[in-house]
Amino acid sequence: MISEWLLKETNQRRLKENMPEVAVIPTSAIEPHNLHLPIGQDFMHTGYIVEQSAKIAWDRTKKVIALPGIPYGVDCNLLDFPIAIHVSQDVLNAMLREVIWSLRSYGIRKIVIVNGHGGNDFTPFIRQIQSNIDVYIFQMDWWKVGDDKYFDVFEKPEDHAGEMETSVGLALYPHLVEMEYAKDGKAREFRIKALQKGWAGTSRDFSKLNDHCATADPYAGTAEKGEKYLNIVIERIAEFLTDLANEPVDDIFPYKE
Numbered sequence: 238m239i240s241e242w243l244l245k246e247t248n249q250r251r252l253k254e255n256m257p258e259v260a261v262i263p264t265s266a267i268e269p270h271n272l273h274l275p276i277g278q279d280f281m282h283t284g285y286i287v288e289q290s291a292k293i294a295w296d297r298t299k300k301v302i303a304l305p306g307i308p309y310g311v312d313c314n315l316l317d318f319p320i321a322i323h324v325s326q327d328v329l330n331a332m333l334r335e336v337i338w339s340l341r342s343y344g345i346r347k348i349v350i351v352n353g354h355g356g357n358d359f360t361p362f363i364r365q366i367q368s369n370i371d372v373y374i375f376q377m378d379w380w381k382v383g384d385d386k387y388f389d390v391f392e393k394p395e396d397h398a399g400e401m402e403t404s405v406g407l408a409l410y411p412h413l414v415e416m417e418y419a420k421d422g423k424a425r426e427f428r429i430k431a432l433q434k435g436w437a438g439t440s441r442d443f444s445k446l447n448d449h450c451a452t453a454d455p456y457a458g459t460a461e462k463g464e465k466y467l468n469i470v471i472e473r474i475a476e477f478l479t480d481l482a483n484e485p486v487d488d489i490f491p492y493k494e
């Protein structure tokens with residue numbers, strides 16, 4: 238059976254009959270995650286979340302299409318661990334700009350970037366492209382979508398490759414998770430007060446934090462928790478896609494009267 242909500246599976250006959258109004262693009266990263274999770278973690282789980290959300294929204298509206306994801310992300314601060322692939326934000330922006338131009342040429346103007354990697358930030362790009370052409374671009378960092386429910390599901394705070402990512406890995410691809418090799422994710426703290434408090438921020442060089450490219454405790458991760466959190470996130474993203482598909486684009490979209 239053809240999954241019509243996936244651009245890679247549908248065909249031009251179906252698209253000509255029913256052109257989508259909303260497109261979703263997953264962005265992610267190829268990078269090490271502690272010693273127990275796969276390098277493709279972000280790419281795989283972000284793609285899964287997007288495909289599942291798009292399916293739900295498609296069933297409700299028949300107006301949503303999920304694009305194949307961009308696998309690589311901004312990873313210049315993880316290159317000391319094998320094998321991270323770094324692609325600069327400028328290159329990601331250029332790639333997305335042309336993807337968006339292509340979609341726009343078919344009249345698709347409501348576009349959602351579902352981002353799966355903390356090192357990527359499309360906000361300045363979105364600000365710019367919305368000023369240049371008549372498109373409406375939205376970014377969702379998937380792990381933040383369930384923020385208010387996080388501690389209903391998990392015990393330890395998440396950062397990189399901790400309880401949440403481990404749980405998601407155990408839920409989606411348990412055969413790729415080597416739990417027996419997981420290290421504790423304890424990372425060096427900043428020595429300066431403003432950085433500790435978050436009054437000042439910076440970009441972290443992961444090789445200065447510890448020896449295993451992880452910054453959160455993975456040990457409490459379970460498949461059940463992963464499934465629970467994924468369900469919350471997928472339903473919320475699906476709801477957003479549905480709402481976008483149902484909203485007409487007028488002069489003040491996406492604002493209220």
Ligand SMILES: [Zn+2]
Pocket residue numbers: 270278279353398402
């Ligand atoms: Zn990750």
